[in-house]
Amino acid sequence: MANLQYACSSALVDKATRCSTYAAVNDWPTDPSQILCTLHRNRKERGEKVVTAPGVDLLMLRFFLNHNWDESFRDAGVPFVEKNIDNTIKVETEAERLGRNPYRYERGETADSGVSVFGKTKEGLRGVAVDTLLFEFATAGYLPVSCYRSPKPNGAVWLTASFSRVLKNGSVSDEALGCLARFMQASFDHVHIWSNPLQPPRHLITTGTLNAAGRKPLESDDEETPRLKFTGGLWTVQ
Numbered sequence: 054m055a056n057l058q059y060a061c062s063s064a065l066v067d068k069a070t071r072c073s074t075y076a077a078v079n080d081w082p083t084d085p086s087q088i089l090c091t092l093h094r095n096r097k098e099r100g101e102k103v104v105t106a107p108g109v110d111l112l113m114l115r116f117f118l119n120h121n122w123d124e125s126f127r128d129a130g131v132p133f134v135e136k137n138i139d140n141t142i143k144v145e146t147e148a149e150r151l152g153r154n155p156y157r158y159e160r161g162e163t164a165d166s167g168v169s170v171f172g173k174t175k176e177g178l179r180g181v182a183v184d185t186l187l188f189e190f191a192t193a194g195y196l197p198v199s200c201y202r203s204p205k206p207n208g209a210v211w212l213t214a215s216f217s218r219v220l221k222n223g224s225v226s227d228e229a230l231g232c233l234a235r236f237m238q239a240s241f242d243h244v245h246i247w248s249n250p251l252q253p254p255r256h257l258i259t260t261g262t263l264n265a266a267g268r269k270p271l272e273s274d275d276e277e278t279p280r281l282k283f284t285g286g287l288w289t290v291q
């Protein structure tokens with residue numbers, strides 16, 4: 054591999070948003086915090102303080118479901134909702150409880166758009182396995198807060214599963230989690246990962262999104278397929 058685009062691992066001046074400049078790397082970093090864009094690298098070399106991008110407070114995983122998996126999640130009690138129900142998590146209340154200002158960016162000092170962690174490619178990451186992510190989330194203190202199915206305009210169904218280290222007011226059944234674990238025993242043809250603000254309303258807490266399509270089941274003894282790693286919210290592939 055060569056000339057991979059990886060989002061700089063440092064935070065912007067507000068310390069709440071990941072830098073949106075890409076650093077070219079020859080391979081995915083084992084220590085993502087070392088990968089800096091030219092600006093941040095120069096700052097570090099001048100002895101100035103460079104802050105690593107913040108971890109993710111709320112993580113949303115989105116997967117296309119085929120008919121069989123849609124039925125499996127339905128049978129596991131995962132609800133089908135017409136609208137995005139994540140607002141019911143009441144992030145606003147939580148942000149206030151945590152002493153954060155849910156509208157900190159009202160003055161417009163930060164761009165709204167998120168950062169695509171692995172470069173701006175239409176295809177995204179190709180053929181990475183996601184089977185170790187749930188374990189990583191759990192060990193990093195992320196709890197499942199919501200899981201639901203929702204329709205796409207073309208008749209397809211999305212699964213959305215959210216995990217958070219700060220929100221406590223959600224829950225996902227063991228049956229649903231078990232189904233998700235089986236579903237994620239797989240690699241995906243296209244994986245897009247965004248380090249992004251929550252919308253709407255804007256910028257309540259730091260969020261990350263993973264969108265994946267093209268599921269391929271993973272053999273239990275598979276050691277060849279590259280693994281997507283959460284690495285504290287910076288993300289890498291190993």
Ligand SMILES: [Zn+2]
Nearest residue numbers: 061072090093
């Ligand atoms: Zn940077």
